[in-house]
Amino acid sequence: MGKSLIIYFSRADENYSVGWIDKGNTEIVAEFVQELTGADMFKVEPAVPYAADYNTCxxxxKQRVGNAPIKEKLKDISTYDTIFVMSPIYWGTYAPEVETALEGLDFSGKAVRIICTHEGSGLSGMPRDVKRMCAGADVDMSGLAIVGSQAKNSKLKVSEWL
Ligand SMILES: Cc1cc2nc3c(=O)[nH]c(=O)nc-3n(C[C@H](O)[C@H](O)[C@H](O)COP(=O)(O)O)c2cc1C
Structure with missing residues (x-):
C-alpha cells in the first residue's frame, strides 16, 4: 500500500445516539485504521468549534456548507501513496470542514479510500464529493460505512475492509 495518511474529522461532546462522549466515533475508527496500517494522521479541526449540544451543532x-474554515491546512501530500478520507456523515455527506481540508491538495496518482460513520444513511453523497475534490486520484467508491454507535466494536470490520 506504500505510505498512507488518514485525513479525518470527528467531533466529541453530545452525539446522536451515544450521548456525551470524549472521543468522536470517527476518531475511534481512525485510530483502528492507524493501528492496522501505520498511517500518519491529520485531524481536521474547525476554526470555530461546533457547539457541544447536538441540536445547535x-x-x-448546515450553515457551514461551502464555508467551513479550519485551524490548519495540509499543504503537501506528495510523500503519500494512499489517503484515507474519514468523516461523520453530516446532512448527507462529509462534514463541511473535510471539503476545506481537501481543497487545493494535489491528489494525482494517489489511491483514496473512504470511511464514514453515520446513524442510518450510510456513505450517502460522500464518495461522490470525495471524488469531486480529489481530481486525478484513484478513488475507491465502495468505501466503508460504520454505524457511529458501533465504532468501538468495528476493528474487525475495518481490518477485513483494509
Ligand atoms: C451535524 C450532524 C449531521 C448529521 N447528519 C447525519 C446524516 O445525514 N445521516 C446520518 O446517518 N447521520 C447523521 N449524523 C450522525 C453522525 O453522522 C454520527 O453520529 C457520527 O458517528 C458522528 O461521528 P463523530 O462522533 O466522529 O463526529 C449527523 C450528526 C451531526 C452532528
Missing part, C-alpha cells in the same frame, strides 16, 4: 453544520 446540526444547525451550525
Amino acid at each position: 446540526i444547525k451550525e453544520a
Whole structure:
C-alpha cells in the first residue's frame, strides 16, 4: 500500500445516539485504521468549534456548507501513496470542514479510500464529493460505512475492509 495518511474529522461532546462522549466515533475508527496500517494522521479541526449540544451543532453544520474554515491546512501530500478520507456523515455527506481540508491538495496518482460513520444513511453523497475534490486520484467508491454507535466494536470490520 506504500505510505498512507488518514485525513479525518470527528467531533466529541453530545452525539446522536451515544450521548456525551470524549472521543468522536470517527476518531475511534481512525485510530483502528492507524493501528492496522501505520498511517500518519491529520485531524481536521474547525476554526470555530461546533457547539457541544447536538441540536445547535446540526444547525451550525448546515450553515457551514461551502464555508467551513479550519485551524490548519495540509499543504503537501506528495510523500503519500494512499489517503484515507474519514468523516461523520453530516446532512448527507462529509462534514463541511473535510471539503476545506481537501481543497487545493494535489491528489494525482494517489489511491483514496473512504470511511464514514453515520446513524442510518450510510456513505450517502460522500464518495461522490470525495471524488469531486480529489481530481486525478484513484478513488475507491465502495468505501466503508460504520454505524457511529458501533465504532468501538468495528476493528474487525475495518481490518477485513483494509
Ligand atoms: C451535524 C450532524 C449531521 C448529521 N447528519 C447525519 C446524516 O445525514 N445521516 C446520518 O446517518 N447521520 C447523521 N449524523 C450522525 C453522525 O453522522 C454520527 O453520529 C457520527 O458517528 C458522528 O461521528 P463523530 O462522533 O466522529 O463526529 C449527523 C450528526 C451531526 C452532528
